[in-house]
Amino acid sequence: MKISIRTLLLAFFAILIFSYGCKKYDVADKDLLTAKTVSPLVAKAEMTSWIDRHVATSQAETQSYHLLKQNLNYEAAHVQKRKNGEDVLVIPVNDAIREKLKLNANYALKVITVKKNGKPRWSMIIAFLAGDGKTKSTLNNNSIQGIVNNERLEEDGLYKFFDLKGRLLYQVSYKDKKITSYGAVQAKDKRNGKDKVMSTNGSGTGNSTKMLLPEQEDCTEYYLVTTYYDQYGNPEYQTWEYLFTLCKDGNGGGGGGGGGGTPPEDPIDVEMTQEFSFPVAYTSFRPEDYRLPEGALSATPEGTPLTYDCKVSVTFASSTRKIHGVQAYPLVIHPANETYLHPEYGRIVRNVTPFSQSHNASYAGQKVSAYWTSIVNFRWAYLDRNSLPNTDDLDFNHSTSFIF
Template identity: 40%
Template sequence: MIVQSRTGKLRWSTVVSYLPLDDKKKSSLSEMTLQNILNNEPVTDDGEYKFFNVKGRLLYQIGYKDGKVRSVGTVMKGSQLSTKTKRNSELSNAPRDVDPICIDWYLVTTVYDEEGIVIDYYEVYLFTTCDTGGGGGGGGGGGGEEPIDQEIVTAHTAHLVETEYTEDDNVSEIGEDFSGLATVPPPTYDCSYYVHRAALTRMIVGITMFNVTAHPSSITYYNYAKGNILRVVTPITINTSYTRDPTLQGAVCVWTFEANFRWTYLSQGTSTTKQYHKTKTQIVTPFM
């Protein structure tokens, strides 16, 4: 498989191996399968896909079941592994990173359920590469080249609905003596963000988070006690941050903000204000 830019320039290439989930039912790929994998679109051919560089070295493997990604395996350096207990017995016999010019390589596999939630994780030792060039010439790496992948960006919005109310949020029809059992529609806070991820492994490269917005940000309604009221909601973003686990490929985004409310009593020419401190947490999964 060769990936080109729109101008026809070669971006990268990879050799793909496909093992059907049921080899009695499927012996070839559908026409758009590989393109759909790269574009994070539904894949109808269940099974295991292995991606190699042109020298035959495994870079990634992805497993599909019922059209969804169920496992992702990434080749990683031993120094990049998590502190999780290694449960595969062959790891105990694997060479460690003792020699500074040698690198241990592992296949790190994350398993997901049908909802994209992590249910298992394991690391398997593959091989060791060493730099035999004596450290000269600055060629680097001893064959430990960086895996080939491309970055895709997807846009998302997390929502938080206001749950705080005051008497000023009560509404009634003009001329109606209403006790305030109904309220004006509460504002919804939109927390928007972009996820930058690798197309094949879905590993998160970075997240761009934006300031919080509210809708409706302003609304006019009638309150029996106060008359016509203009309510304006202005969210002031205090902080945005995210943390990620490169191994499990997920992330957690957190917005903290102040929701400033202003009720202007149009008939009286007065107003009141109130502030609510808010926090929105959003879990980002690899397959959103």
């Protein structure tokens, strides 16, 4: 059977186009490897029920919850998995919510709801603005994974986190995959009648215009306190931006600040602990046949490279990332015991033990600092030569700091 050149060319281009289309699909699909679609009706029923469990303490909060329920894109809802196995329901947000939050059109908004044993546990509205501030942003699944797993984010820009009634919890900005600023909402009581103020529109939208209040009312001002960091993680300066004021009447009610219930396991009061490990791997060694770290000297390595593991934990509030405490753990060296074969001396046994240790961790705002010092004892022996053990001690020092 004869096949014309024209037919072959058409077949070739068809295969090429099909192959290109598959590659494009694969690239686009990588972001959805951890995502699973969910029925819009199921997502709507679940989210509506969850929002209804939040008790509004004012008419404004009631309206906010109602507006949110009516402006979630349930058709595009999907579920991801956290690293701890919990489900995360992700739902895009319509423009009406963005406008309520006074965010420009380039922000991407989604609501995430973390579920434990199939039941909603906590939710946040996430708003993301790309690094240049001018590009229409997209909040991809990789970024959401970073957020729910409390990891560094790969996508540069400004991330804002709101509760379901639209109140800002905190915000963080990234540049070159490093945190450049962190802002959290802080309260400031006003108990002197001359200092009592509130926003003139009473809506808590960030309008800094104020007016005096009657002296008998107790009011609390809320500010966005933002700390800016240099490329090394050192605080450079701090700004205070007035957001809104909440007031109580004599009976403890009114003004949106008089109490009210919260849903079970509300994240505001839930603390989490996250551990960070900073392995220090030595690649240069003394010119002896056992593996001792020694700065500038090097030799053909034998055995397994030593790794000095320095670990610090951070305890923080899950919804605001406010740090409550930090702890440094003792230095761990691995492999601590090893028998390996040297091409000239035969079997060698090596034991590494840190002692006289000192370690500490501290924090200031969102910056965590930690250090470790130790004397490291090395014991080694040549098993095939029946030699007595040899010993040596080396000093170890390591410090680190990072923005959480």
